[in-house]
Amino acid sequence: MGAIYRREMNAFFISGVAYVFLTVFFILSGYFFYVGVIGSGRTDTSPLFSSMFLIILFLIPILTMRLMSEEKKNRTDQGLLTAPVGLWDIVLGKYFSALTLFIIAESIVFIYAGILAYLGDVVWQTLIGNYFAMLFLGSAFIAVGLFISSLTENQMASAVASMLALFVLYLFDSFAGNVSNETLKNLILSLSFYSRYIEFTQGIFSLPSVVFFLSAAFIFNFFTVRVLDKKRWG
């Protein structure tokens, strides 16, 4: 796993994806920080985090698009799958490399916190709570992106399909609004990534939601492993 993780980290920077991702992330989060937090004259960072949901939704596919599809296209997967490593090693090596980059990106909020601390009092509980909420959301989204990347050889198709999939997850709330059946409505709402994430930004640290995001990450990584395994048995 270590070898694959290190190679992917290098590849992020060699290919330039890391720079694009970090730049866009920093610019947009900086904008929301300025408008939502500094501009409104408050030290509460929640507006920043709630605005970032959509940004993450569109940025994470850029991070994950090439992880599996590039291997397939260049036939380098043949090297990985015939090396003495397990399928989970391959998937998790790639998964954690993307997650690491995501953590680097979102850690920018601590610089914002530093700026806030200069201007006034930072509410550290909300900041840290939101930081972890974003981390959990990211870990689920990355797993989804990685899974979709394993389904295609085409990076662009992978990126677009991932954005679409994440967008559909985002729309769960509005689906629920149109459903009259109470049980079904609650079921859809309970699967909503957005409402669970927004809960955090409202100051509620909900353990079931943490479990939900981590389970989603596990399930999609598991699917990716199955895709690799199925190829072998196909």
Add this chain to the structure above:
Amino acid sequence: MIEVRNVSKKYGDKQAVKNISFKAEQGEILGFLGPNGAGKSTTMNMLTGYISSTSGQILINGVDILEEPKKAKSFIGYLPEIPPLYIDMTIESYLNFVYDLKKCKLPRKAHLKDVCDLCKITDVKGRIIKNLSKGYRQRVGLAQALVNNPPVLILDEPTVGLDPNQIIEIRSLIKRLGKKHTVILSSHILPEIQAVCDRIIIINKGEVSADGTADEIAQQLTNEHKMTLRIEGTTGTKSDKNEIVKAIKNLKGIKYVRADMEREKGIYDYDVEADENIDIRRSLNDLCREKGWNILMMQLSDMTLEDIFLKITMGEQDIKSSEKKPEIRLKLVTESEQETENDNDNDENGGNN
């Protein structure tokens, strides 16, 4: 070292490999030969655990590739048809990655240097793989397979894209490696297989259709009863020809005899075929002694690997038709070029009749 037992592979309804069995021992270089789509790469992919077999068992060093894939794979160095290179990396960082991936325990610097020296990529190891020529990429692919010094090497067409000098280098490298390792390599190039391999397995339509050394395979298919003779008659003129043909025809068991070209002045070659299982060499000798002729040459029609390959993969009927076709086509083309359309039509009709 490698044992393949009744292995089959199905893709949906398509049977890619049918019930293949063979063994390869340490220090043996085994060649896979077969036309495109015969199942060479499929077999190699199964050997290396890239894909699974539908049925049967593959043991690498006694370890089942499907039951203990990690352990079995650690014994194998694999160069696939397309080398699995990350083209954005330098050779050095790529080989370091492979070193880590294979969890190699050998001293890193010394081992990677050895590998680079063996494959002659030491001079270019700082370069990005993207900028390398096909030949160098192939060598990096080979180097990647050699990392961790695995006892089994599986090489899918290792000399593709190399120039003649490099081909010779790689062949001698494979031969050297074959002394200590078990090597399986596939190729379309018959002389290459003949030059490098101790043993050859011919795969056709997913089945093993021949297994043995080149000579053994040739023997299985040899035509003892078929030969070419050069006989010097008494007069040394054309009239010898008919006499000799006539006399040979009267020998027991002769199926076919035909005078060939005049190879030396007044001396002809004869193609002779007897019934199967009849050795006519002695009676031919007796005949010549009796008549006062001299046999200047007697050559059993040995089959080259190429003949064997064609015979096995196409069957004799197909060989004949494939040999004839180009001639006919050539004729038609030249005729149509030279003559007007009407004449050409007539000619073609005549030709068909």
